Amino acid sequence: MSSKINIKNRKASFEYQFIATFVAGISLLGTEIKSIRDNKANISDAHCVFIDNELYVKSLHIAEYPNGGYINHEPKRDRKLLLNRQELNKMLGKVKEKGNSIIPIRLFINEKGKAKLEIALAKGKKIYDKRESIKEKDQKRDMDRIKNIK
Numbered sequence: 001m002s003s004k005i006n007i008k009n010r011k012a013s014f015e016y017q018f019i020a021t022f023v024a025g026i027s028l029l030g031t032e033i034k035s036i037r038d039n040k041a042n043i044s045d046a047h048c049v050f051i052d053n054e055l056y057v058k059s060l061h062i063a064e065y066p067n068g069g070y071i072n073h074e075p076k077r078d079r080k081l082l083l084n085r086q087e088l089n090k091m092l093g094k095v096k097e098k099g100n101s102i103i104p105i106r107l108f109i110n111e112k113g114k115a116k117l118e119i120a121l122a123k124g125k126k127i128y129d130k131r132e133s134i135k136e137k138d139q140k141r142d143m144d145r146i147k148n149i150k
Contacts, residue, residue, distance in 0.1 A: 005036060007107040009043045014133060016103060016122035019094070024117050025082035026057070029073045031065035036115050038065075041107055048081065048102035048119055050092055055081040057104060057117065081117060091121055099123050 028036075035041065040063035048057050056078045064072045083091075094100050106118040125133070 005039060005107075005109045007036075007039065007041050007043055009046070009103070009105050011044055012103050012105055012120070012122070014130065015125060016101075016120070017125055017129070018105075018120040018122050019100070020121045021105065022083065022087055022091070022119050022121075024055070024119055026115050026117050027080040027082060028062075028115055031068040031071065031073050032062045032079075033115055034065045034068075035062050036107065037109065043104045043107050043117075046104045048104065050095065051078075053088065053092070055083060055088060055091070055102070057081055057119075060104065060107075060117075081119070094121050 042061040046057055046060040048055055050056075058078050059076055060079060061075050062073070064075055091102060095102060100121060100123055102119055103122050104117050105120050108116055108118070110116050
């Protein structure tokens with residue numbers, strides 16, 4: 001069963017420089033997983049924080065399930081990320097350094113049908129780094145155009 005659910009945070013690679021990536025499970029309610037399977041989630045504003053040595057994702061918008069009725073979920077509630085203690089300790093140490101943060105990159109459903117969130121330990125880019133990224137992207141696009149012409 002290959003899933004077509006692959007919700008990406010396209011803004012993240014422009015705004016941040018990735019140090020390390022991890023794949024974490026998410027603690028979800030029934031109506032939340034149904035909305036994700038309908039591709040009704042947005043991770044562009046989401047970020048991760050530590051609360052009592054546990055990692056939570058905040059501002060991850062999962063739309064209400066239309067057939068949920070009275071048991072529907074709150075769209076922007078905090079959701080616990082499921083990682084092992086070693087990974088949590090490693091990230092906690094890095095996040096305490098100035099300028100580092102944890103951001104979600106991709107929300108997907110794996111081959112077992114479980115929702116997973118790919119997160120990255122990231123450092124914010126400076127304005128000149130962002131300009132450099134734009135310049136590299138433009139040069140790559142120009143090179144692809146030249147290849148296609150020949």
